[in-house]
Amino acid sequence: xxxxxxALLLACGLALLGWSAPAQAHTSLMSMDPAxxxxxxxxxxxxxxxxxxxxxxxxxxxxTAPDGTRLDxxxxxxxxxxxxxxxxxxxPQQGTYVVAFRVMSKDGHPVTGQSSFGVGDGxxxxxxxxxxxxxxxxxxxxxxxxGAAGGDDAGTQAAGxxxxxxxxxxxxxxxATEKVLIGVGPALLALAGLMFWASRRVREPS
Amino acid sequence: MSGGPQWGRRQLLRTGAAALGGAGAGWSAAAAVAxxxxxxxxxxxxxxAGATGAxxxxxxxxxxxxxxxxxxxxxxxxxxxxxxxxxxxSDVEQLRRMMRLLSDxxxxxxxxxxxxxxxxxxxxxxxxRLTVTFGFSxxxxxxxxxxxxxxxxxxxxxxxQDRLQERWGQSDVxxxxxxxxxxxxxxxxxxxTKDARAFASIAWTQHGFRNARxxxxxxxxxxxxxxxxxxxxxxxxxxxxFDRLVWSDQEGFAGGTFLVLRRxxxxxxRWDRVDRAGRxxxxxxxxxxxxxxxxxxxxxxxxxxATDRFGFPVIxxxxxxxxxxxxxxxxxxxxxxxxxxxxxxxxSTGEDSGLLFLAYCADPARQFVPVQRRLDEQDRLNEWxxxxxxxxxxxxxxxxPDGYVGDVLLEEV
Numbered sequence: 001x002x003x004x005x006x007a008l009l010l011a012c013g014l015a016l017l018g019w020s021a022p023a024q025a026h027t028s029l030m031s032m033d034p035a036x037x038x039x040x041x042x043x044x045x046x047x048x049x050x051x052x053x054x055x056x057x058x059x060x061x062x063x064t065a066p067d068g069t070r071l072d073x074x075x076x077x078x079x080x081x082x083x084x085x086x087x088x089x090x091x092p093q094q095g096t097y098v099v100a101f102r103v104m105s106k107d108g109h110p111v112t113g114q115s116s117f118g119v120g121d122g123x124x125x126x127x128x129x130x131x132x133x134x135x136x137x138x139x140x141x142x143x144x145x146x147g148a149a150g151g152d153d154a155g156t157q158a159a160g161x162x163x164x165x166x167x168x169x170x171x172x173x174x175x176a177t178e179k180v181l182i183g184v185g186p187a188l189l190a191l192a193g194l195m196f197w198a199s200r201r202v203r204e205p206s
Numbered sequence: 207m208s209g210g211p212q213w214g215r216r217q218l219l220r221t222g223a224a225a226l227g228g229a230g231a232g233w234s235a236a237a238a239v240a241x242x243x244x245x246x247x248x249x250x251x252x253x254x255a256g257a258t259g260a261x262x263x264x265x266x267x268x269x270x271x272x273x274x275x276x277x278x279x280x281x282x283x284x285x286x287x288x289x290x291x292x293x294x295x296s297d298v299e300q301l302r303r304m305m306r307l308l309s310d311x312x313x314x315x316x317x318x319x320x321x322x323x324x325x326x327x328x329x330x331x332x333x334x335r336l337t338v339t340f341g342f343s344x345x346x347x348x349x350x351x352x353x354x355x356x357x358x359x360x361x362x363x364x365x366x367q368d369r370l371q372e373r374w375g376q377s378d379v380x381x382x383x384x385x386x387x388x389x390x391x392x393x394x395x396x397x398x399t400k401d402a403r404a405f406a407s408i409a410w411t412q413h414g415f416r417n418a419r420x421x422x423x424x425x426x427x428x429x430x431x432x433x434x435x436x437x438x439x440x441x442x443x444x445x446x447x448f449d450r451l452v453w454s455d456q457e458g459f460a461g462g463t464f465l466v467l468r469r470x471x472x473x474x475x476r477w478d479r480v481d482r483a484g485r486x487x488x489x490x491x492x493x494x495x496x497x498x499x500x501x502x503x504x505x506x507x508x509x510x511x512a513t514d515r516f517g518f519p520v521i522x523x524x525x526x527x528x529x530x531x532x533x534x535x536x537x538x539x540x541x542x543x544x545x546x547x548x549x550x551x552x553x554s555t556g557e558d559s560g561l562l563f564l565a566y567c568a569d570p571a572r573q574f575v576p577v578q579r580r581l582d583e584q585d586r587l588n589e590w591x592x593x594x595x596x597x598x599x600x601x602x603x604x605x606x607p608d609g610y611v612g613d614v615l616l617e618e619v
Contacts, residue, residue: 009227056589058524062517100516104586108484114516188230192223199219 009192027053027082027105034117043091043119047099049084051111055103061086066095094120098127262419263332263387266317272461273453274604274611275316276337277540277566278443280424282384284391285414285544287467287562288398289377289597290406298350301379302616304405305340308381309610311397312338315390321397334387334419336394340611341465341599346378347615355615357459357600360571362466365582367592374469374595377409382465382564386419412469412595414544414562427496427504431545431559432472432590434489435496438504439530440541452540454568458614461603463566466539466574469546469595472560475553477590488586490527498527526587529580539567539574560591570598 033048034040047063057079063071069091076087084103097119102112118124267275292300311321316336320327344359361376381398385391399408416428430436441448454462477485482493490508491498498508500520508527512520521528532538542564550558567573581588602612609617 005224009224009231056586058584060518100518102516102518102522104487104522105484108480108488108586108589110483110487110522112514112516112518185230188226190230192225192227192230195219195223195226199216199223 026107026109027051027055027103027111029101029111029113032099032115036115037117037124039118039121039124041120043097044088045090046088047086049086049099049101049103051082051084051103054081054106055079055084056106056108059084059086059104060102062098062100063088064098064100065091066093066097071097094118095122096125096127100127263334263390264318265335265386266333267335267337269313269316270604272604273463274339274601276339276382276384277452277463277542277601278448279335279337279384281416281428281542281544282335282337283386283416283419284388285382285384285562286391286395287410287412287414288381288383288395288402289409289411290379290381290402291409292346292378292406296405298616300405301346301350301612302610304379304402305612305616306610307401308338308340308398309605309612311394311401312340312611315394315397321401324397326393326396329389329393332387332390334385334390336383336385336390338394338398339382339384339601341380341382341601342612342615343376343378343380343597343599345376347600351615355458357454357456357462357464357615359464359598359600362570362578362596362598363575365578365593367582367588368596369471369592369594370596371594374410374412376597379406380465380467380597380599410595412546412562413548414546416544428543428545430472430543430561431474431547432477432485433493434485435491435493435504436561437541437543438491438496439538441538447535448540450568451538451573452566452568459600459603462614463568463601464570465599465601466563466565466567466570467595467597467599468563468593470561470563470591471558471594473590474557474559475555480590487522488525488589490521490525522586524584524586526581526585529583529585530577532577532580534576537573537576539565539570539577541565560594563593566601 028051029049030052031050033050034044047061049059049061058074059077059079060074061072061077061084063086065071071089071091072086073089078085084101095118096116098114098116100112100114102110104110114127116124116127267279269275292304314321315330316333316338318331318333320330324330344361347356347359383391383394383398385394395411402408417426427435427437441451452463454460454464456462480488486492486499496504498506498521500509500512501507508521508531510519510521510523510528510531514520523529544562544564545559546562547557547559550556565574600615603614605611606613
């Protein structure tokens with residue numbers, strides 16, 4: 001029984017674990033202008049979001065001023081292949097402006113994210129979870145820029161880092177039984193990994 | 207491998223690691239398959255033994271006084287839509303004769319009796335809820351009836367998303383033939399087409415299907431071939447406003463209704479690339495049970511105001527359920543759709559599949575057209591479906607005693 005065989009089994013297990021759905025050409029945010037965390041002298045008249053793949057209109061973009069004023073206009077959002085341009089109303093405030101977006105990839109997958117930039121010299125704050133009104137579908141309060149993909153947050157995916165996100169995961173809630181069933185496999189693999197690691201620390205007369 | 211078998215601590219740990227790794231991999235694969243496989247339908251009611259009992263084949267749909275059957279009738283498992291064009295030069299008398307023959311066939315076969323001059327009498331033995339429902343096109347009525355005797359029915363406006371084909375277009379006459387048993391249906395089809403042959407040519411034949419009787423409890427909302435629960439929001443015969451929504455009150459046409467028929471093709475090869483999240487976002491409902499994304503069960507009201515952590519509506523305003531929904535309660539109609547799937551070597555999948563969309567309502571211009579206009583303007587689903595056939599028909603009231611379907615319109619012309 002060689003170490004290489006054990007490593008190979010581990011690798012196969014991990015690969016099998018990764019395979020649960022066909023590879024999807026989901027779009028993801030490549031860049032935003034103004035960029036995440038960037039400081040600009042003046043509030044721009046439009047925000048531009050560039051995605052890796054073309055998206056299907058309509059696209060949704062919100063722009064929120066430091067005092068909570070919404071500066072976006074649903075009628076003034078344009079989609080041109082993989083570029084979304086959202087006009088921004090003028091606003092005199094300096095500080096952190098938050099941009100959120102939700103778009104649909106060509107393959108139908110919804111992609112959502114949130115980012116912030118600063119107007120003026122002050123520090124740019126990372127966006128927290130913006131206020132959700134009414135009965136929100138989101139799972140708990142995540143705060144900060146990162147959030148977990150909520151199982152019941154159907155159709156919307158969490159922001160990874162502050163600069164955008166990638167769609168991921170299924171949207172249907174899993175039952176507790178299914179969660180346990182799915183969890184056993186990785187648990188076994190994790191245990192296997194631990195044992196292998198422990199075996200490497202055992203020094204024996206060769 | 208060095209030397210003979212070694213069972214020192216290191217080797218034990220590694221062997222154990224390999225074994226557990228293999229087991230973990232196998233378990234994960236099985237779990238992935240099990241969870242993504244379809245789960246049995248969760249239903250609120252236990253199956254009713256009577257609904258799927260042994261006497262199903264003998265079950266008949268009784269005739270109604272005022273309305274044709276096959277409209278408020280719970281949809282049977284199989285359907286064929288027969289479209290006919292009257293022979294050129296036909297007048298009202300030709301149509302009367304044709305309708306007398308076809309109506310007689312329909313009444314006999316629906317009762318479990320052979321048709322007149324039935325060549326396969328035994329095939330009429332199990333009516334299995336057979337219904338035949340007849341309709342006339344607005345163009346045919348305009349040709350044959352004076353204006354004051356014609357029910358008011360406009361052709362549908364053009365919709366930009368449609369890719370209509372002549373071969374699935376408007377026909378003069380339609381028969382919606384439905385039954386739970388496909389042999390019964392084939393026999394009825396054969397008798398009807400035989401008797402119509404002297405008067406009309408077949409414009410098209412459209413076959414449709416739902417679950418076989420007994421697969422799911424009666425009354426379960428069907429699924430279409432995209433896998434979606436299809437038909438949740440639908441007037442039911444015991445709803446207070448069913449009659450007002452479905453039956454016409456036009457003078458001289460009381461008890462009749464109007465049918466909008468659209469053959470909607472699904473691009474399933476492109477739909478293959480859409481994952482579950484995308485499918486659910488497109489419709490606005492969960493695949494598993496048809497519940498709106500903001501709800502817990504199929505019949506929950508969608509909450510279009512609910513927003514997610516970023517402030518976006520949980521149900522995309524461009525999703526199908528959001529665009530089909532109307533604030534005007536008059537914009538509702540009875541849907542009685544069937545899946546279709548026919549061989550088509552010209553398509554990459556080898557099959558042309560989709561939905562035979564049938565909507566019955568008292569006033570299509572008021573009830574159906576505004577909804578279709580909204581969907582035509584914007585609907586995420588348009589990315590994967592489009593209509594290839596479209597037609598409208600006036601569906602006469604029930605035949606008079608000893609009469610035939612359409613006699614209310616065609617007699618005393």
